Amino acid sequence: MIEIKELNKNFGKDQILSDINFTIKDGEVFGLIGTNGAGKSTLLRTITGIYKPNSGTVTVDGLPVYDNPKAKQLFFFLPDDLYFSQGMTPKSLATYYKGIYPAFDIEKYMKLLDQFHLNPKKRISTYSKGMKRQVAILAGICANTKYVLLDESFDGLDPVIRKAVKQLLVREMDERGMTTIITSHNLREQEDICDHIGVLHQSKIVLSKDMVALKCSVQNVEVCFASDAEAEQTLAKLCIKKQKQKGPLYLLTVEGDREEVMEILHSVDTTYLDVQSLSLEDIFIKEMEAIGYDIQTFMGE
Amino acid sequence: MTFKHLWENRLYNQIKLQTMWLVWLSFIAACGLGFLFHLVFLPVYSAHIREDELFRHGGLMVVYCGIGLLAGCSRFLYLHSQKKVDFYHSQPVSIMERFWVNVATDILSILPGIIVNVFVDMIVFRVNGIFSREVIIELILAMGFSVLAFSSGYVMAVLCTILTNHLIYTGLFFCLVIWGPFMLAVSLDDMIARSMKHIKSSTNFLDYFGYINPINHLAVTRSSLDNGDFIKEILWQLFLIMVTVALAYVAFTFRNMERTSLATPIVWLKHVIRGFSMVVLICFTQALGYYTISSNFANSILYISICCILLYVIVNYIIELNFKCMIQKVTFFTSLAGVLLYLCIFFVCNYDLLGIDRYVPNPEKVKTVTLSVTQEWKNHNSVMQTLTCNEVEYKDVGAVCKMAKKMIAVDDEYEEEGINRYGFGEDVIDVTYHMKNGKMITRSYTYYNEEMYNGNEVPYLAIVNSKEFMESALPIVFDSSYLETWKKKEGKIKLEMLVYQEDGTDITDSEFTINDKNNLEEVQKLLAAYREDLNAQGDFSLYHPDVENTVSIYIEQSDKKGEWEDRIHFEIPIGQNFTNTLAFLKEYIPQYSTSFNG
Structure with missing residues (x-):
């Protein structure tokens, strides 16, 4: 288990990490996004x-x-910018x-190199970016360490290799309980593979949740109520993060357990109801909007 | 962690993967330069050079020092790259192991080349018949020097690389450490020589220059082979290397606290480097631009200002690699601190603000005082005479202090009045005060003319014309046992007597040498004749108008290797009525002319 408690890191006057607290359990895939x-x-x-x-402290087991x-x-550790000796x-x-x-x-490493069609005797400096990354990832897997930290490690890999690498990681996790920490801006990919998500923004952890719980905790709701009174009553019961109205149609982002939300909405008369889970990307954007980091800020609106 | 584990898992792989170029370079340097050099010059060696000089050329030492600089810099240059730091520092290797394995790897890598060279040299010399115990010792010494030279360059490069964040800044820092104190010393020396009247510019700074870092000390270690302090200087060399590598290790541990892109792992050090660079470079440019500065005040202000601005931009750009830093407060104020320090030095030297130039110690705190005088005067034939006495001990410390104060006062008075002393004859007296606390203070005073004292007593003349001064200056004359002490010394004694004679139009000199210490008796005869003449003269002094000529006696003693040392020089003035002395000289030196008597 990796435990991080009240971690602070600054370079001179720049505070880079501020009161970071979270835990990474054994065997899980932790996705760090930000x-x-x-x-x-x-x-x-x-x-x-x-x-x-x-x-603060950082402890491993x-x-x-x-x-x-x-x-x-x-x-x-596999950094995003790889280095190999001359x-x-x-x-x-x-x-x-x-x-x-x-x-x-x-032995395993040589076998994997062969499977990935990488020449073990050729200088790494002659490889393409993607091939270098493959070499590094395979080395990381064959190091047989308990934890593997991948910083933007899928960048530069073609979709086929990307899928192959993910399968390898999953196999290692299944076989020997390897714990993986992945950072990536590709939230679609994170959504597929990660068990737990941590969101970092401006040196602080703003969210740290189990993936299933995260996805179940926020939903998009499109609803038309039978009457305004019922609409007002129902909206008051829900924890609404975002609300838009187009005529009788309410477009809501609702926080809360999905089943509880469904129960509330089914208890009133509605002429139209559609509840959908948000993707990780949507959740991320919504969370950032809630703390003022949104498109409008960058577009000057 | 055993050495076996380290060797199998780290050192061997590291040498194989990362250091083979250093191994090859060492071979090329040792075998190429060392071996080929000896092969080419062997015929010369066998004919002329002594065995202990075979390996004392400094060329190989300089080469290995250069290789050390290259190796140290390249080994730790990874610290300037984030991706390399990520690669190495994420590995399960402790900070201590990482540092010392790197250092050990590089030192081990150069040893094969040096060791092979030693054996090859031995074979070459054996085949050519120059092989003895001394040659083996010299070979081993040369090997040791090569390793020391490499280590010195290596640890300095490592320290400079660790304390900086990019190669150009490393270069600046390195130059500052190696040459900065020297440049500052030379500049200060120059400033003192030009602006202070009584302090003699000395090489005292340079004596300490060799102990600032191990690279500078290599020259001291190398020269110690000839002056007998060899063991002491080797120990100093090792000490400096160990201190430098310890500092490098401490800096290395601090490196993990800071982002790679920052200038130094120790933030305040950057400001110190900035300030010190400004002081050193401004002092140096001032010394270079002396003629601009000395022309007038406006020119000097303009010159210094332009230098400050240019150096501010250059130094800070080298450190930060961007121009934005120039407008930051911390950059400006730390650089300004350097400029202010320079201005303090400038004003202290040029206006003697601390009174250093005019300082005369309290006689009660002075243990002894020695005087060195160079005096010129015209004798009764209006012929210019020059006489030099060195390190003459004078007992009356109070009189010397009084003389110093008077000479300073007269000098200041004339300077205030703007009187040009060009055309005046001048005597120079160097006074060394040996203080009771062990320190030595040396000042130099100039005597121009008796008129400058307005009819008052001239303390300077009272001292140099005194009997006490003459007796102290010429112990060879007044101490009958003086030459006896030389007889008892080991080795050969060489006496040279130089007599300059002047016939009014030509100056010729004759020289004869007594090479056997048995001939001391001849010199003693001369001195006996001289003492007789002196006693007959009464008030004859060292700088008397009756002095016609001087006999210079040089005494040297040779060491076991036949090199002459301990050279002592006396100049004995001869008056026109020194009949016994003149008769001796005429008898002893056939070339001696009597024309001046006529």
């Missing part, structure tokens, strides 16, 4: 011990992470990692 410049990469770097926190090789042995080949990379991660499975 606005640009929110501090996602800094958070990952602090979790992996690249940066030392100014205050009870062990503090910073300058602790025992704790760092438990995870593998002249390194996938084979030499495997040898290098073997010296650092004793559990690194060179």
Whole structure:
């Protein structure tokens, strides 16, 4: 389990992370999403011990992470901007990692390289961006660490490879209970794979929820009430995040348990009713709108 | 964590993957430069050079220092790249291990080349018949120097790279550390020499320059082979290397606190570097632009202002790599601090605000005082005479202090009145006050003319014309046992006697050398004759108008290697009525002319 308690990180006067508190359970896929410049990469770097926190704690299975090789042995970090030493080949990379991660499975790695049609003796510097990423992800999987942190790691992968990599990750999670932390701006992808979502905005965690609970907690409702009085009465009972009206049609974003919302709406006369779950992207946009980070701000409206 | 584990899992792989270029470079340097150099110059060696000089050329040391700079910089340059930092620092390797494995890897990488070179050299010299215990010792010394030179360059490069965030800034910081104190010292020396009247510009700064960092100290270590302080300087070298690498390690641990893109992991250090750069560079440009500054006040203000602005822009751009920083308050004020420090130095030197130039210590705090005098005067034939006495101990400290104060006052008076002293003859007296607290203070005073004292007593003349001064200046004359002490010393003693004679139109000199210490007896005869003449003269002093000529006696002692050292020089003035002395000289030196007597 990765536990982050009251984590603060600043560079000079810039507060990058502010009172971050959350927990990542074993075996789950944690999706970290956030606005640009929110501090996602800094958070990952602090979790992996690249940066030392100014205050607060980051522990992995009870062990503090910073300058602790025992704790760092438990995870593998794949940054968004990859680096390989001059002249390194996938084979030499495997040898290098073997010296650092004793559990690194060179045989498995060679097999995966073969499956992904990557030449182990060719210099990585000659590979394309996507191929380099494949090499790095496969190395991360074969390091056999308990946690894998992927920072925008699917960027540059074609849809087929992307799907193959996801399947590999799922297989590893099933087989050995690997825990994955993924940051990505591709919320559609996050929605497919993640169990838990954390939203970071301006150095703070604004939302941390189980994916199912998150999706069930907000819905889009389109309803026409039989009378204005009933409309007023019903709207007062609902927790409405956003409301629009086009004639008799109410367009609502309602927060609350889906079943409870349905019960309230079915208890009144309606001429039209449609309830739909929001996508993760919609939820994200709605959450950001609620705190003032929306399109109107950028469009100057 | 055993060395076996480290070797198998880290060092070996790291050398193989990342450091082979350093191994090859070491081979090229050692075998290429070292071995080929010896092969080419071997015929010369076998004929002329002593065995202990075979490996003392500094070329290989400079090369290895350069390789060390390259290796240190390239090894830790990854800290300037976020993606490289992400790659390395996310790995399960402790900070300590990461740092020391990198350092150990690089030092191990250069050893094969150096060791192979030693063996190859041994074979080459053996084949050519120049092989002895001394040669082996010198080879090992050369190997040690190469490793020391590499280590010195390496640790300095590592420290500079860790404390900065991009290569150009690393270069600035490095130059500042290596040459900054030297540039500052030279500039201050120049400023003092030009603006202060009584402080002699000295090389004291440069004595300390060699102990600031291990690279500068390499020159001191290298030269210690010749002056006997070898062990001490090697220990200093090792100490400086260890201190530098320790500082680098501490800085490395701080690095993880800050974002890669920041200038330094220790934020306040950036401001110190900025301020210090300004001081050093302004002082240096001022020294370069002396002629502009000295022409008039307006020119000097303009010159300094332009220099300040240009240096402000250049230094800050190098540090921050953007022009926006120029308008930030912290940039402006830290640079301004450097400028203000320079202005303080400028005003202190040019206007003696702290009274350093005019300082005369309290006689009660002075243990002894020594005087060095160079005096010119015209003898009774109106011929210019020059006499120099060095480091003459004078017992009356109070009189010397009084003389100093008077000379300062007269100098100031003439300067205020704007009197041009060009055309006046001048004597220079250097006074060294040996303080009771162990310190030494040296000041220099100039005597122009008796008229400047308005008929009052001239303390300077009272001292230099005193019997006490003459006796202290010429112990060889007045202490009959003086030469005996030289007889007892080991090694050879060389005595040179130079006699300058003047016939009114030509100046010729003759020189003869006594190379055997048994001939001390001849010199003692001369001195006996001189003492006899002196006793007959009565009030004869060192700088007497009756002085016609001087005999210069040089005494040198050679060491075991036959090099001459401990050179002592006496100039003995001879008066026109020194008949015994003149007779001795005529007898002893056939070339000696009697024309001046006529």
